[in-house]
Amino acid sequence: MAKKIGIISDTHGLMRPEVLEILKTCDCILHGGDMNKPEILDQIRPLASVYVVRGNNDKDWAEGLSRTLRFTIEGVEFFMTHNKKDVAWELGNAQVVVFGHTHKYFEKIIDNRLWINPGSCGPRRFDQEITMAVMHVDAGKYQVEKIVIEP
Numbered sequence: 001m002a003k004k005i006g007i008i009s010d011t012h013g014l015m016r017p018e019v020l021e022i023l024k025t026c027d028c029i030l031h032g033g034d035m036n037k038p039e040i041l042d043q044i045r046p047l048a049s050v051y052v053v054r055g056n057n058d059k060d061w062a063e064g065l066s067r068t069l070r071f072t073i074e075g076v077e078f079f080m081t082h083n084k085k086d087v088a089w090e091l092g093n094a095q096v097v098v099f100g101h102t103h104k105y106f107e108k109i110i111d112n113r114l115w116i117n118p119g120s121c122g123p124r125r126f127d128q129e130i131t132m133a134v135m136h137v138d139a140g141k142y143q144v145e146k147i148v149i150e151p
Contacts, residue, residue: 001074001138002074002136002137002138003027003028003073003074003136003137003138004025004026004027004028004134004135004136005026005027005028005029005030005073005134005135005136005137006022006023006026006028006029006030006048006132006133006134007029007030007032007098007116007118007132007133007134007135007144008023008029008030008031008032008118008121008132009031009032009033009034009055009082009098009099009100009101009117009118009119009120009121010032010033010034010055010100010101010103010119010120010121010122011031011034011035011036011040011120011121011122012034012035012036012057012120012122012123013035013036013037013039013040013122013123014122014123015040015043015044015122016121016122016130016149018149018150019121019132019149020043020044020047022132022134022147023044023047023048024047026047026048026134027048027049028048028049028050028051028073029044029047029048029049029050029051030050030051030052030078030080030098031044031050031051031052031053032053032055032080032081032082032098032099032100032101032117032118033052033053033054033055033056033058033081033082033100033101034055034056034057034058034082034100034101034122035052035055035058035062036057036058037061038061038062051069051071051078051080052065052069053065053066053067053068053069053080053081053082054066054067054082055082055083055100055101056082056083056101067081067082067086068080068081068086068088069081070092070094073137074137074138074139074140075137075138075139075140075141076095076096076137076140076141076142077092077093077094077095077096078094078095078096078097078098079091079092079094079096079097079098080097080098080099081098081099082099082100082101083099083100083101084099084101084102084115084117087099091113094113095113095114095140095142096113096114096116096135096142097113097114097115097116098116098117098118099115099116099117100117100118100120101117102117102119103119103120103125103128104117104119104128105117105118105119105129105131105133105146106119107133107144107146114142114144116133116144118131118132118133119131119132121149124151129148130148130149130150130151131146131147131148131149132147132149133145133146133147134147
């Protein structure tokens with residue numbers, strides 16, 4: 001059965017209402033780290049299944065969160081970490097690598113894998129876009145869409 005996945009990262013303590021509205025329509029939410037406070041997870045956990053990794057700004061409260069995750073949704077295998085430098089050398093069958101940290105949207109096929117950074121949908125930094133992604137997965141296939149949130 002097809003699933004809609006909201007992909008966010010680097011919220012840094014701010015969950016924008018526009019982002020929450022999109023996430024309410026999702027079956028799963030992936031958060032690539034740097035939530036900065038547990039209230040962010042409290043806001044998204046009731047909405048959908050949540051996969052989250054610890055970012056470099058997630059302090060003591062996040063000690064129980066993993067720095068990397070591997071999981072499968074509707075036949076699509078994911079590897080997720082906050083900083084791309086922490087990506088495992090052996091990605092196995094991962095089809096999608098999700099990361100954050102840079103606050104810049106990135107989407108590219110490298111070695112037959114999708115590498116995606118949803119950017120930041122938290123506080124605006126410099127003149128960078130406020131972005132996230134929505135992915136539709138079904139039977140081992142996926143489509144991704146970049147979402148730009150107007151400040």
